[in-house]
Amino acid sequence: MKTETRTSSSFDVEKIRLDFPALHQEVHGKPLVYLDNAATSQKPRAVIDAITHFYERDCANVHRGVHTLSMRATESYEGAREKLKRFLNASSRKEIVFLRGTTEALNLVAQSWARPRLKPGDEIVLSRLEHHSNIVPWQILCEQTGAVLKVVPLNEHGEFELEAYRELLGERTRLVSVAHVSNALGSILPLEQIVADAHRVGAKVAVDGAQAVPHGPVDVQALDVDFYCISSHKMYGPTGIGCLYAKQELLEAMPPYQGGGDMIASVRFEGTTYNELPYKFEAGTPNIAGVIGFGAAVDYLASIDFAAAIEHENSLLEHATDLVGSLPGVRILGTAEHKVSVLSWVMQSAHPHDVGTILDQEGIAVRTGHHCAQPVMERFGVPATVRASFGIYNTHGELEALARGLEQVRKVFS
Amino acid sequence: MSDIRELYQEVILHHSKSPRNFGSLDDANRHAEGHNPLCGDQLTLGLIVEDGTVREVRFQGEGCAISTASASVMTDLVRGKSEQEVRALSDAFLELITGDAEPDLDALGKLAVFAGAREFPVRVKCATLAWRTLEAALQNDGQAVTTE
Numbered sequence: 001m002k003t004e005t006r007t008s009s010s011f012d013v014e015k016i017r018l019d020f021p022a023l024h025q026e027v028h029g030k031p032l033v034y035l036d037n038a039a040t041s042q043k044p045r046a047v048i049d050a051i052t053h054f055y056e057r058d059c060a061n062v063h064r065g066v067h068t069l070s071m072r073a074t075e076s077y078e079g080a081r082e083k084l085k086r087f088l089n090a091s092s093r094k095e096i097v098f099l100r101g102t103t104e105a106l107n108l109v110a111q112s113w114a115r116p117r118l119k120p121g122d123e124i125v126l127s128r129l130e131h132h133s134n135i136v137p138w139q140i141l142c143e144q145t146g147a148v149l150k151v152v153p154l155n156e157h158g159e160f161e162l163e164a165y166r167e168l169l170g171e172r173t174r175l176v177s178v179a180h181v182s183n184a185l186g187s188i189l190p191l192e193q194i195v196a197d198a199h200r201v202g203a204k205v206a207v208d209g210a211q212a213v214p215h216g217p218v219d220v221q222a223l224d225v226d227f228y229c230i231s232s233h234k235m236y237g238p239t240g241i242g243c244l245y246a247k248q249e250l251l252e253a254m255p256p257y258q259g260g261g262d263m264i265a266s267v268r269f270e271g272t273t274y275n276e277l278p279y280k281f282e283a284g285t286p287n288i289a290g291v292i293g294f295g296a297a298v299d300y301l302a303s304i305d306f307a308a309a310i311e312h313e314n315s316l317l318e319h320a321t322d323l324v325g326s327l328p329g330v331r332i333l334g335t336a337e338h339k340v341s342v343l344s345w346v347m348q349s350a351h352p353h354d355v356g357t358i359l360d361q362e363g364i365a366v367r368t369g370h371h372c373a374q375p376v377m378e379r380f381g382v383p384a385t386v387r388a389s390f391g392i393y394n395t396h397g398e399l400e401a402l403a404r405g406l407e408q409v410r411k412v413f414s
Numbered sequence: 415m416s417d418i419r420e421l422y423q424e425v426i427l428h429h430s431k432s433p434r435n436f437g438s439l440d441d442a443n444r445h446a447e448g449h450n451p452l453c454g455d456q457l458t459l460g461l462i463v464e465d466g467t468v469r470e471v472r473f474q475g476e477g478c479a480i481s482t483a484s485a486s487v488m489t490d491l492v493r494g495k496s497e498q499e500v501r502a503l504s505d506a507f508l509e510l511i512t513g514d515a516e517p518d519l520d521a522l523g524k525l526a527v528f529a530g531a532r533e534f535p536v537r538v539k540c541a542t543l544a545w546r547t548l549e550a551a552l553q554n555d556g557q558a559v560t561t562e
């Protein structure tokens with residue numbers, strides 16, 4: 001059977017599926033086939049339990065109480081920071097700042113690192129495949145400072161054009177801010193080269209790692225990136241929480257992003273002294289339950305054979321590419337040599353939105369639209385695509401269901 | 415599949431594949447643009463309105479089957495109607511798609527085929543985009559409308 005030959009023997013997907021309660025339900029009378037993992041993934045029982053445990057047993061504010069619950073809450077909260085430090089291989093827990101997610105992390109880099117430094121005519125290099133959250137903060141910054149954006153083009157496979165990038169770099173380049181992995185196309189960017197070239201001209205590198213962390217280990221020290229931004233909810237953790245990694249010397253030199261409680265050492269009307277790292281950047285009561293759930297997601301990924309899970313995802317991508325690509329009138333967008341398990345396509349017979357509605361009737365969840373990456377859509381001359389994105393718990397059987405769903409689409413629109 | 419066929423009625427599929435009144439209208443005296451950011455639908459409407467009557471109407475743009483068919487049927491229906499009649503039709507259509515009351519299918523005529531969209535809340539905006547754009551064109555405030 002296809003299913004068996006395609007799945008790596010060391011990886012038991014059915015066992016993984018048991019960890020995710022939400023997968024076991026019906027939608028419109030059909031078993032749920034959840035293929036919208038790039039938007040947000042489902043959460044394992046361990047993450048849900050960690051959050052529940054916090055609210056049921058340890059709920060208190062962090063860093064400010066001498067009582068037992070506050071100490072427990074603080075311990076779990078700071079424990080999660082330690083987990084994230086190890087997950088990204090940061091050199092110190094001071095380099096992990098908890099924020100709402102990738103979007104907030106990129107805005108922090110723009111406002112706190114770039115804004116005080118950039119001068120009119122300074123250049124920021126982005127790529128054409130960026131999510132809007134790695135475009136708009138820089139447009140705002142350019143308005144504030146007079147800096148200008150330079151955009152690295154994509155080739156017809158949706159790959160970052162390294163040669164064109166090198167030509168864009170120059171002595172005015174202050175920052176390169178790129179995605180590690182494209183959410184719309186799945187392309188993996190050649191970060192090692194991007195970072196080396198940027199550093200050669202003295203520019204810093206910020207990376208939107210939202211779509212990278214669910215699909216493989218990331219080592220910020222090996223990559224030598226200056227900033228790395230992630231969201232918990234795309235890597236099996238809760239929504240509304242994420243973190244910024246930044247090199248300590250950069251964080252030290254940056255002014256706070258927001259003012260408030262927790263980020264201060266002392267406050268007087270004559271002047272305020274800021275707290276040490278990373279608290280200088282964590283104003284106000286944080287999303288404590290979210291951070292604890294985020295830590296639990298890191299633990300969960302450490303508890304499974306992650307390498308085998310990624311191999312499984314890659315075999316899903318290959319299978320899905322064959323199945324969808326062989327349907328008449330389908331054009332796949334994003335055929336990079338190096339990509340993660342994201343498949344984007346358009347169909348001659350049906351608009352993506354219609355495809356999404358029909359698949360939903362079959363219990364299949366896919367994303368349709370521009371995926372917050374309109375410049376990518378423009379590059380390929382389409383207003384929208386259908387996107388199926390696969391996680392560690394998807395199965396080859398679900399891909400067959402997807403193919404049958406697309407057959408329905410063809411029937412309705414034939 | 416029965417549900418899906420309610421939404422994608424033959425008439426809708428037909429209009430979406432070969433939309434009527436599709437193209438630009440050079441001497442239009444009323445214009446409006448509509449967007450549905452959720453799915454990237456985009457629609458430009460041009461009308462010639464004389465003595466309070468819609469003499470000609472055309473649309474252009476890219477959209478899903480529902481929004482294209484809705485624009486196609488709409489442009490067919492409003493030609494030759496007074497602005498007042500158009501507004502009444504528009505109200506009846508929006509009531510059909512978004513209202514709670516039992517729709518008056520007789521009054522709606524051809525528009526009744528869109529009743530299926532009621533059951534698909536995320537598709538309501540697709541069905542109503544053309545009509546909202548038409549309202550803007552008749553007000554002629556030149557503002558782009560968006561369904562968000």
Ligand SMILES: Cc1ncc(COP(=O)(O)O)c(C=O)c1O
Binds near residue numbers: 038100134179372
């Ligand atoms: C590549 C990429 N960057 C940034 C984001 C924004 O993440 P968040 O909404 O969690 O801040 C997303 C997710 O939508 C994404 O896919």
